[in-house]
Amino acid sequence: MLQSRDVITFAWQALKGYRTRTILMLIAMSIGVASVLVLTSLGEGARRYVRGEFASLGTNLIIVIPGRSETSGAGLSNMMGVTPRDLTLADANALTRHPKVKQIAPLNIGGAEISWQNRKREVTVMGTSRELLSIRHWSLSRGKFLPDSDWERASPVCVIGKKIRDEIFSAHNALGQWVRIGDNRCRIIGILSSEGQSIGINVDEVVIIPVASAQALFNTPSLFRIFIEAKTRKSIPKVIQFSKDTIKARHQGEEDITVVTQDAVLATFDNILSVLTYALGGIAGISLAVAGILIMNVMLVAVSQRTAEIGLLKALGASHKGIIILILTEAMLLSAIGGIIGLAIGQLGAWGIRYAVPELPAYPPIWAAVLSFSVAIITGAIFCLLPARKASKLDPVLALAKR
Amino acid sequence: MIKLQKIHRNFQVGDQIVHALDDINLEIAQGEYVSVMGPSGSGKSTLLNLIGMLDHPSSGEYYLNDKNVTELGEVEEAQIRNKNIGFVFQAFHLVPRLSAAENIELPLMLAGIEPSIRDAKVSLALESLNLTERARHKPEQLSGGQRQRVAIARATITEPAVLLADEPTGNLDQKSGHDVMDILEALNQRGITLIMVTHDQSLGDRSARSIKMIDGRIESDNLNKIDHATVS
Structure with a gap:
């Protein structure tokens, strides 16, 4: 029987002997493998990007929304849900009494006009507490956030987004200035650094005031959201159950709230993007199959070019099986080298994407x-079975008759 | 050692059946020197391919060393070709990308023999055919005579009992042709059975036994009185 080392040497010499053919097939195979890598890296990159964005919104975050809504999500469309009973600051306070709750921030939201000297602008006003800053992982570019005081106490201070600072104050120093928001006056104590969009709210265009001030401003005791940060990821279900039970007890036995976790939303996106990655991989897989077919064609041509050689090998005592092994080894060696080059090109391509974006x-x-x-090697083998069998069945008399 | 009984070999050409071999009965003993002559299409190459087990008879029986090899499987046939039969072709049929030494090594490689044993045998063969200096050369770097010597070395590397030569000097000039014939005859004198197809009468006359074929039949089968000194 043939020794495997000899088979590989023989195949290697054949590949070296027909250089143009070998290079063309290597290009086909490596492009196939590389495109799988590059496309899946795009899908995977999108998945990681979205994951990262969600993490920046807050970790172990639980959002309590008034009303029994079936829709999970936190878009603005949800805020118009019919609310049987208001969520109040007292409700929010009650939710702090659980050992696994790290911190809580109530949120009240509405539109108002902000004015300074003769400049005016419609803005989104958020009434909340000091805790919101760390729950949402926001940061300040200048000044301080809301003071750490009783939620029930209104105070004439506000923190503004970057865009509002730029548009209202332009070259002036905004910190310490008094502005008018609706009918109330307040002093600017901090400016948020730019965070871009954060679940439907453009952080650059908000004005943040203490929750009690907002309740007075909009003349309503009800809250728009309660943000809860659990201590650990594992304690999230416990905190959710605790929140539901507490609110139910406080609302005469009616569970009229919806509790959404960041994780649920994240998991949905994660699933979507994973499927997208598989789909991209599948599309690129087609190019692998095309490469396999190309290799088959070229091997078929190679076999007919080398009829004399194959006839000779038979005359020298190669069996059908021996010929098949020799031809298949050649094809698989080719696929393997092409695959390795493809992996390298794919990694390089992914690096290029990371460099560009x-x-x-x-x-x-x-x-x-x-x-x-593996698909590269398997397609190489499968598509070369046909040429290899053709070679093994070659009539040595006819093959050797060619002069 | 070679015994053919009622061998027929038919080819279908269009709707006509051509009898390339028509009732061939032939016995060749170990160590004989046989030339097969005849015009083109007389079936002499077919006879040689059949003895070399590259071709199969349509009917009849072929005994090699008293063993009926007509009904052997493909794997056993390949083994017999590897160990018992050597081929020398008019067109040399060297693998162009392999060096002289690697070409000679091929039958041993196909038999799965250890590289160390192969190397020893190949260098011995190169030496005896005066090719040692050409061992690393590719066929395209060799002259016709050298190529045929490489082919002979390859055909004899497994020490076969039968050497089949199909027009071994057909592609060579006269000088190299003579050298090649001398080598083949020297091998025959050391005991190998040499069967050579040729249409060159002067070559045919050198052999101890000459068979003439016409239209797939053996026309004559004569023992020659030869005197090598006068012919060459």
């Missing part, structure tokens, strides 16, 4: 690398 962590997932490499 730094926000997108485009790393090809391990499964894509393993899968595309």
Whole structure:
């Protein structure tokens, strides 16, 4: 029987002997593998990006929404839900009494006009407490956030978004200035740094005031949201149950709230983007199959070009099986080398994407690398069975008759 | 050692059946030197391919060393070709990308013999055919005579009992042709059975036994009185 080392040497010499053919097939195979890697890295990058964005919104976050809404999510469309009973500051206070609750921030929201000297602007006003800053992972570019005082106490202070500062105050120093919000006056004590969109609210365009001030401003005791940060990820279900039970007890036995976790929303996105990654991988997989067919064609041509050689090998004592092994080894060696080059090109391509779009962590997932490499070798083998069988069945008399 | 009984070999060409071999009965003993002559299409190459087990008879029986090899499986046939039969072709049929030494090594590689044993055998063969200096050369760097010597070395590397040569000097000039014939005859004198197809009468006359074929039949089968000194 043939020794495997000899088979590989023989195949390697054949690949070296027909350089143009070998290079063309390597290009086809490596493009196939590389495209799988690059496309899946795009999908994976999108998934990681979204995950990262959600994490920046707040970790272990639980949101309590008034009303029994079936819709989970936190878009503005939800805020118009019919509310049988208002969520109040007392409700929010009650929710702090659980050992697994790290902190709580109530939120009241509404539109109002902000004016300073002769400049005016419609803004979104958020009434909340000091805790919101760390729950949402926001930061200040200047000044301080709301003072750490009783939620029930209104005070004439406010924190403004970056865009409002720029538009109302332009070159002036905004910190310490008194502005008018609706009918009330307040002093600017801090300016938020730019965070962009944060679940439907543009942080650059808000004005934040103490929750009690907002209740007075909008003349309503009801809250729009209660944000709860649980101490650990594992304690989230307990805190959710505690919140539901507490509110139910306080609302005459009616569970008239909806509790949404960041995790639920995140998991949905995660699923969508994982499916997207698989789909991209599948699309790229087609190019692998095309590469396989190309290799089959070229191997078929190679076999007919080398009829004399194959006839000779038979005359020298190669069996059908021996010929098949020699031809298949050649094809698989080719696929393997093409696969390795493809992996390298794919990694390079993913690096190129990360370099061009730094926000997108485009790393090809391990499964894509393993899968595309194995598929490359398997398609190489499967598509070369036909040429190899054709070679083994060649009539040595006819093959050797060619002069 | 070679015994053919009522061998027929038919080819279908269009709707006509061509009898390439028509009732061939032939016995060749170990160590004989046989030339097969005849015009083109007389079936001489078909006979040689059949003895070399590259082709199969349509009917009849072929005994090699008293063993009926007509009904052997493909794997056993390949083994017999590897160990018992050597081929030398008019067109040399060297693998162009392999060096002279690697070409000679091929039958041993196909038999799965250890590299160390192969190397020893190959260098011995190169030496005996005066090719040692050409061992690393590719076929395209060799002259016709050298290529045929490489082919002979390859055909004899497994020490077969039968050497089949199909027009071995057909692609060579006269000088190299003579060299190649000398080598083949020297091998025959050391005991190998040499069967050579040729249409060159002067080559045919050198052999101890010459068979003439016409239209797939053996026309004559004569023992020659030869005197090598006068012919060459």
